[in-house]
Amino acid sequence: MSEFEPKIIAFLCNWCTYAGADLAGTSRMQYPPNVRIIRLMCSGALDPVYVLKALLDGADAVFIGGCHPGDCHYQSGNYKARRRVAVLQNILAQMGFDPDRVWLRWISASEGKLFADTMTTMVEQIRAKGPNPLKELWGV
């Protein structure tokens, strides 16, 4: 079997992190191609059900990117996202699922380098963790 390549689903807010990812791309910065990006209008618009759906269907990790605290295009969406992620991680941990497979980070539109670096780090760390154990579980 070939070396394990993590599959990461990224939910990025339209105003900051998505633009940051775009900047990384237009600046020709290299980062691992393990990330599948889904654009949202705001990190606060993310229903944790979609994060769960990705994990239960075998994504190895989920990344959620939003504007820095204080910079949300909608004033407070990122703060609300943070509470939802706190609840989600708490529940996952209670169920014995590694909560570090869900990352929340703030990356602005000007931080293309930070986006590329964060993705590189995340892919390395998830690769070290190994595949999502739910991938083999047909019952979920």
Added chain:
Amino acid sequence: MNTRAFLEVKDGDTLGALDGFLRNLLERDIIQTLLVPQQVPAGDNIIQTLVSDAAKLESADPIAPVLPVQSARLVSNITASGVQGKVGVVLKSCEWRALVELVKLKQARLDNVLTIGIDCLGTYEVKDFAALSRQGISPTCELLSQAQRGRLLPHEGFTFRTACQMCEYPVPAGTDVRIELIGWDVSKAIALEAPEAMIAALGLAVGTATAEREKVLRELIAERIATRDRLLGEFRAQVQDIPALLAQFSTCLRCHNCMVACPICYCKECIFRGATFAHASPQYFIWARRKGAIRMPTDTLLFHLGRLNHMVASCVGCGLCTSACPVGLPVGTVFRAVGQKVQALFEYVPGRSLDDLLPLATFREDELQELG
């Protein structure tokens, strides 16, 4: 300002005295409508009724140890788009606490509502309550005789609902009127707390609290907390990973009954019942190929985990989800166990106060900074 008063009980007819009080509220026009549990003509169930004519208050039994439906939902139905006149609602503690959550979720209103909370002596499953009633036993009378000592035991061979066995809130706190049973000799008098003006209008005898009730309640609550910690501990010991969680839900039919019974699950258009997870046919084949096999229908665990994420912060632990489950899954215990830790994250106690903000509707700028 609330004052303590007493309702006189004649010939040991506690229910009669309570009925008289409720009837009085209607007859003196303090309220124009009353939501109150009454015995059905068949005699084997107690259901909520919305009464506008005091003459139809024939068999009110707000003490009955049965909870076929969460009244918080009913209060939402009758108040969400405006109350006509003033309506009184008689609620057990878990119903009041769920109502507090629904008000904060903007699904119910309390203006022009007189909330009447009553001590809960525990509840049976509907089928058990019916079985006892058909044997000619009055579950209400049985428990009323135990109220004073607070040793509330179910009829031999029966049990209370699991949620009630571990309920540490037998007394509703914060309702406009509070009717007390536990720790009192209810064959002689019923204690209540109500606004001063109402007590004067009804000409009730004013009284004082006793230390006896406090002591009895303390013991009862300590016992319930011990049961709660044991049951939740057992659950946590069993569920250490996702396969163990799957085992808990292995017989789930995904009928959504738990969601329908839940007072907090208020969404008119639930994500799990819409088209969101009605996937295109080829998608199932993709998943089946990817995993080798998939459980059908899909998204069963997603449903439970999703519901946990959506509403566990507001779960008051009424356990109606467990009662509604056709295969007897301990849904309520899962929600209480998970809820306890999630609620602790924000030091939130669902149903405690209308002033505590919903954890997922608010935030602090300086919190959770380790997350991102």
